Amino acid sequence: MTTRPFTLVSFHAHPDDEALLTGGTLARAAAAGHRVVLVTATGGEAGLADATPEPAELGRRRRAELAASARALGVARLVQLGYADSGHEPGPATFASVSPDEPAARLAHVLREEGAQVLTSYDRAGGYGHPDHVQVHRVGALAAAAAGTPVLLEATVDRQSIARAVAALRLLSRVTPMPELPDLTCAFTSRSDITHRVDVRAHLPAKLAALRAHASQAGGTDGLRTIALLLRLPPPLRARVLGAEWFRDALGTASCGGVDDVFGPTHRRRTAVRWM
Incomplete structure (x- = not known):
């Protein structure tokens, strides 16, 4: 049996999601010589921005930012599906409103083209419930099944860790400006359901x-x-907040909650037949 690099396809809703949820994992995989493919559903044109430009202009800016982020992370291929950003109130033609079968077919095509061993999507809650994030969860599950991708990992956050982080940020808000901190007690994923840290x-x-x-x-x-x-954030706190990324094995085959590698031993056994 020979050792070959794996291919990781990471599916996200908007530009910046890839950096926030999986940036370190993608950079780590790329640095180890694996092929990293980033697929983004929308251009993020319905999001907020520093100068509140028109949606078309914001979409152009965010797509350019996405390309720069992909370069920083070592992404080998960037695929933009081009659906309309749903914002928090999806319209009839937005990503969250289309049948998930259509984007799933397009994502499955990328998975087959790449011979991907691992796909990342989002948890069932869509993290904090954004409609596009929930749709990423649906689409990812359908695409992995259609393409026969052996590993589907749901990018998430350890709910207990984020609760501690929010508490720390509330303390920090006494000395520096902070956005309004939402109630995340039911967001993301409980630690007991997380398979990968x-x-x-x-x-x-x-x-x-x-x-x-x-x-x-x-x-x-x-x-x-x-x-x-x-x-x-001060560097020591920033390292604590950003130094780990979490996933749930959607196919339920990871044996514990401490797996530190998206191409870990469990997944190597499941994909080794491809390299024999």
């Missing part, structure tokens, strides 16, 4: 570069936003 501390420079690439998301009509907040 990936240590990305060695790849924080790449993840931070990817976050900085999304300059339009450093402000907006709601004031200081998540990316700007993360980049302003």
Whole structure:
């Protein structure tokens, strides 16, 4: 049996999601010599921005930022599906409103083209419930099944860890401006359901570069936003907040909650037949 690089396809809703949820994992995979493919459903034109440009202009800016982020993370191929950003109130022609079968077929085509061993999508809740994130969960599951992709990992956040982080940020808000911090007690995934905790501390420079690439998301009509907040954290706290990324094995085959590698031993056994 020979050893060959794996291919990881990472599916996201909007530009900047790839950096926030999986940036360290993608950079770590690329640095190890694996092929990393990034697929994004929308251009993010319905999002907030520092200067509140027209949607078409914001979409152009965010697609350019996405390309810069992909370069920082070592992405080998970037695929933009071009669906309309749903915002928080999906219209009839937006990504969240289309039948998931159509984008799933397009994503499955990429998976087959690439011979992907791993696909990342989002958890069932869509993280914090954004309609496009929930649709990514649906589409990812359909696409992995259609393409026969052996590993489907749902990018998420450890709910207990984020609760501690929010508590720390509330304390920090006494000395620095903070956005309104939402109630995330039912968001993302409980620690007991998480199968992978990936240590990305060695790849924080790449993840931070990817976050900085999304300059339009450093402000907006709601004031200081998540990316700007993360980049302003003191380095020790920033390393704690950004130094791990979490996934749930959607196919239920990972045996524990401490897997530190999306191409870990369990997954190597499941895909080894491809290289014999």
